[in-house]
Amino acid sequence: MQRFARLLDQLYFTSGTKAKTQLLLNYLREAPDPDRGWAIAALSGDLRFDLFKRPLIKELITERVDPFLFDLSYDYVGELSETVAHLWPSPDANSRPEDQKLPPLHEIVEGFRESTRAQTRERLSHLLDIMTPNQRWALLKLGTRGLRIGISERFLKKVLAEFGGVPVEAVERVWHGVEAPYPELLAWLDGEGPEPDVSDQVVFHPVMLSHPLDDKALEEIEGESWQAEWKLDGIRVQWVSQDSGCALFSRTGEDISHSFPDLSEALHPNDAVLDGELLVMHEGEPGSFNELQQRLNKKKPARALMRRLPVGICIYDALRLGSDDLTGLPLSVRRQRLSEWFKGNVEDSVQGHRLTLSPLLTFDDAASLKALREQAPQAGPYIEGLMLKRKDSLYVPGRPKGQWYKWKRDPRLIDAVMMYAQRGHGKRSSYYSDYTFGLWQDDRLLPVGKAYSGFTDEELKKLDRWVRNNSMGRFGPVREVEKALVLEVAFDAVQSSSRHKSGLALRFPRINRIRWDKPADEADQLSTLAAMLPAET
Amino acid sequence: MQVRPEGLYCVPADAYIDPLRPVERAIITHGHADHARPGHGQVYATPATLDIMAARYGEGHARETHALPYGEKTELRECTLWLAPAGHILGSAQAVLEYGGTRLIAAGDYKRATDATCEPFQVVPCDVFITEATFALPVFSHPPLATAVQEYLDTVRQLPDRCHLMGVYALGKCQRILMALKEAGYPHPVYLHGALIALCELYEKHGLDLGEWAPVKDVPVEELRGKIVLAPPSALADRWSRKLPDVMTAMASGWMQIRARARQRRAEIPLVVSDHADWGELLQTIDDIQPGEVWVTHGREEALVHELSKQGVRAKALSLLGYEDEDAD
Numbered sequence: 001m002q003r004f005a006r007l008l009d010q011l012y013f014t015s016g017t018k019a020k021t022q023l024l025l026n027y028l029r030e031a032p033d034p035d036r037g038w039a040i041a042a043l044s045g046d047l048r049f050d051l052f053k054r055p056l057i058k059e060l061i062t063e064r065v066d067p068f069l070f071d072l073s074y075d076y077v078g079e080l081s082e083t084v085a086h087l088w089p090s091p092d093a094n095s096r097p098e099d100q101k102l103p104p105l106h107e108i109v110e111g112f113r114e115s116t117r118a119q120t121r122e123r124l125s126h127l128l129d130i131m132t133p134n135q136r137w138a139l140l141k142l143g144t145r146g147l148r149i150g151i152s153e154r155f156l157k158k159v160l161a162e163f164g165g166v167p168v169e170a171v172e173r174v175w176h177g178v179e180a181p182y183p184e185l186l187a188w189l190d191g192e193g194p195e196p197d198v199s200d201q202v203v204f205h206p207v208m209l210s211h212p213l214d215d216k217a218l219e220e221i222e223g224e225s226w227q228a229e230w231k232l233d234g235i236r237v238q239w240v241s242q243d244s245g246c247a248l249f250s251r252t253g254e255d256i257s258h259s260f261p262d263l264s265e266a267l268h269p270n271d272a273v274l275d276g277e278l279l280v281m282h283e284g285e286p287g288s289f290n291e292l293q294q295r296l297n298k299k300k301p302a303r304a305l306m307r308r309l310p311v312g313i314c315i316y317d318a319l320r321l322g323s324d325d326l327t328g329l330p331l332s333v334r335r336q337r338l339s340e341w342f343k344g345n346v347e348d349s350v351q352g353h354r355l356t357l358s359p360l361l362t363f364d365d366a367a368s369l370k371a372l373r374e375q376a377p378q379a380g381p382y383i384e385g386l387m388l389k390r391k392d393s394l395y396v397p398g399r400p401k402g403q404w405y406k407w408k409r410d411p412r413l414i415d416a417v418m419m420y421a422q423r424g425h426g427k428r429s430s431y432y433s434d435y436t437f438g439l440w441q442d443d444r445l446l447p448v449g450k451a452y453s454g455f456t457d458e459e460l461k462k463l464d465r466w467v468r469n470n471s472m473g474r475f476g477p478v479r480e481v482e483k484a485l486v487l488e489v490a491f492d493a494v495q496s497s498s499r500h501k502s503g504l505a506l507r508f509p510r511i512n513r514i515r516w517d518k519p520a521d522e523a524d525q526l527s528t529l530a531a532m533l534p535a536e537t
Numbered sequence: 538m539q540v541r542p543e544g545l546y547c548v549p550a551d552a553y554i555d556p557l558r559p560v561e562r563a564i565i566t567h568g569h570a571d572h573a574r575p576g577h578g579q580v581y582a583t584p585a586t587l588d589i590m591a592a593r594y595g596e597g598h599a600r601e602t603h604a605l606p607y608g609e610k611t612e613l614r615e616c617t618l619w620l621a622p623a624g625h626i627l628g629s630a631q632a633v634l635e636y637g638g639t640r641l642i643a644a645g646d647y648k649r650a651t652d653a654t655c656e657p658f659q660v661v662p663c664d665v666f667i668t669e670a671t672f673a674l675p676v677f678s679h680p681p682l683a684t685a686v687q688e689y690l691d692t693v694r695q696l697p698d699r700c701h702l703m704g705v706y707a708l709g710k711c712q713r714i715l716m717a718l719k720e721a722g723y724p725h726p727v728y729l730h731g732a733l734i735a736l737c738e739l740y741e742k743h744g745l746d747l748g749e750w751a752p753v754k755d756v757p758v759e760e761l762r763g764k765i766v767l768a769p770p771s772a773l774a775d776r777w778s779r780k781l782p783d784v785m786t787a788m789a790s791g792w793m794q795i796r797a798r799a800r801q802r803r804a805e806i807p808l809v810v811s812d813h814a815d816w817g818e819l820l821q822t823i824d825d826i827q828p829g830e831v832w833v834t835h836g837r838e839e840a841l842v843h844e845l846s847k848q849g850v851r852a853k854a855l856s857l858l859g860y861e862d863e864d865a866d
Binding site: 014 | 674675676677678794795796797798799800803804805806807837839840843844847
C-alpha cells in the first residue's frame, strides 16, 4: 500500500505525460502481483466495486471530530478524502503496537470485498489509524473510486501497451474482456503468456467521435460526399448482442444495461453491434433530455418509471452485423447494410418504439445545410443540431480528423443577475466558481439556474474577488452577493420545471460573457425566458 | 476599539492598527504589504519593520516615524503602547495597548514554531487578545521546517539533472528557507531571483547569516542543474522560469497542505512551510495567555470562535476585510 500511495502522490503532482508515463512504467516493473492489477483497475476507473461508501467515511469522522468544524474544513478543502486525511486523529505513537504494518494493496482491496458491514467499519478505522495523511488520502480515493489524478483510461492503455511492447489497439481489443486484477493481461504484457482470448465475451468496442464544425470545414461540405442527420439530445450508447449475451454500453464503455432492463427485454438477441442515441420514446416520439435524465444512473428502475418513460435507441451506425465486422467499410456501405438488416431482422413490434433508424437529411451545399440547421428547433425539442459525416469514412475509434462533425444550433442567450456563489471543488477548491443567477419578475429576482463554466482562469479570479468583495451573507459554503453583476448566460434549451421557483430550467447553461458594464436592472425579465419555451407537443 | 473602513481603530489612543488606507496615526505590526501601507501621518513600529517599509516604499512613506524596540513603552494619548515579538517575520510585533488598567493585545500575524530569522513569540497576559485566524481549521497542521527541508533536499539529490526552482514570498519565507538550507548543510550557494535580493540584504544588515547565495543571473544556466533557485511565486509560471534547464517546481507556503492549492500553483513539490500559527498553535497560544476575551480578525474566524466558545473562552469575530490569506507579496 505504501508504494501505491506514493505513486498516487507523485502522479497527482507531476505534470506532463512523459513524466507520468515514466512513473507508471517504474511502478509496473517494480510492484508485485496482484497489487499491480488492482492499481491498474483503480487508476483506469475499472475497479467495479466500492471498498466502502462515502456515508461511512462521514460517519466515522464525525464520531471523532466536531461536526461543525468538519463542515467548515470540508467546505474549505473542497474534497472529502483530503479533509478526512488531515482531520483523522493520529493515535499516540507509543500506544501504537509495533507490528501494525500496512497490508499490501491487494490484501486491502480483497479484505474489504469480503467484509460484512461491521467488518468494513472496523477495517477502515483501523487502517486510517495506522496511516499517514497521504496514505489515508490514497486509501479513501481508492475505496470510493474517486481517483482524479489526470489519468484517463486511454492514457493508461497506452502505458500498458508501451510496457508490454504491443500496439495500443491490441490492449484495447482485449481490455473489456479481462477483469481486475488482470492476471492473463499482465502475463501477456510481461511476455510470459499468450494474448488473452476474449472472443466469446460481450465487450465494448471503442467508439468514433466527432469534432465541432468550423467555418473552414463548412465550406467543403456538400451533399454528394457528406451524410447529414439530426444531432439528437440523448446519450450515446452502444448495443452489443451475441450468442453469449447482450449489453448496453455508454460511450466511455461503462456497462449500463442494469438501468434499462425494459430495453434488453424488448430487444431479442440480434447478433449485432450498433451505435446510436438512447432516448425516451413515447409511441415513437422522442422525449426530452429532462425525461431521459430520470432514467439515468438508476441501479434498479421501478416498473412504473419504465412504463411512464420507456427508452429506445435511434441507430445511426453498425460496427458488426451477424458475423461481419463492418468497421473497415465506408459509412455509405455500412448504412446500406444497416437499413437492409433493420428491415429483415427487427420485428415490427420493436420498430419505431425500441429501435428506429436515424433519418438521413437531404441537402446540396453549405447554404441548404444552414437552412436545415435553422429548422432544427422546429423539428423537435430533442434535436440539438446536425451531425455531418463523410460518406467514405471508415469506423475509426477515437476522434479522427476531418471525418465526422457536429454542428450544434446557436445557443440561446439571456442576461441574468448573479445571486449566490458557491466554492468549487477539485481544481477550483477555495475559489467561488459556481454561480446561481436569476431573472427579474417585477422588482424581484427569481433564480433560474446555476453555471460553473464558460469563463477563463483569469476571469474566475476576477469573479472570485468580486464575490468576496460584494457578499451580503454566508450560508455554509454559499455566499449571497449584491444583486449587481450581470452574467450573459448561454444555454441550449429551456424547459418547464416544477423544481424551480421560477418554473423554468435551462439545459447546459454556461457563462458566455461577464457584463461588468451592464447595470443589473437592465438584465432580462423572466417572461423573456418563458417566451423561449418550445411549443407544447 | 472600533472596526472602521480604514481598519481596527483604538479610540483612546486615536490610532489605527495596520490600517488599509492612509490615516493620521498608525501602529504597524509587521512589514507585509497588506499590513504595512504607505502614506500615513505618524507610524509606530519596530526598527526592523520601519526599515522594511523604507526599503519597499522609500524613506518618505510616512510623515513621521517612531521606532519602538521590543518592550519600550510610549504614550499615545490616554494609552500606553509597547511592542512584543510575534515570531512571524523579522521585526514582527504584537501591539500591546494599556488603558485604565486594561491590557489589549493586537497580535498581528504570528506563529509559535521556531524561526531563526526573528525573535520568538512572547506570551503576554492580557484582558483582550486579538488574533488572526489564517490557518484556523483543524486540517492545518504544519510540520517542522527542518523535516520539510530535509525531504526536499532528498528529492534534489535524487534528481541531479533538474533545476530545482522554489517559489517563496520575498519577505520572511525566502530568508527562513535560506537559513534552513544552511542549517541542513546544503553545500552549494542558493541562487536568487533579482526581486528577492534587496530584502535578503536587509536581513543581513540586521545581523542574520543567510548562508551563501548569489543572483541567478550571474550564473550560466547549465550550472543550475542540481541546484536550488528561489523566486517569488509569480515568477514560477512566468517567462522568466523558462530559461532555466529542466525545471522541477516547488512552492513553500502553508497552503501547500491543500492539494488543490498546490496544483493551482503548478507546484510539483509542495513544501508545507508557514509563517502563521496552525490550528494547534492558535489554541495553544490562547491557552498560554488565558485572556479574558478573544477577538478574531481575518481568516477562518468562524471555526476558531466556535472551538473557543466550546472551551468556555469568550470569543467573537471582527470580520475585518482586506487582509490577504497569506503574505501575498
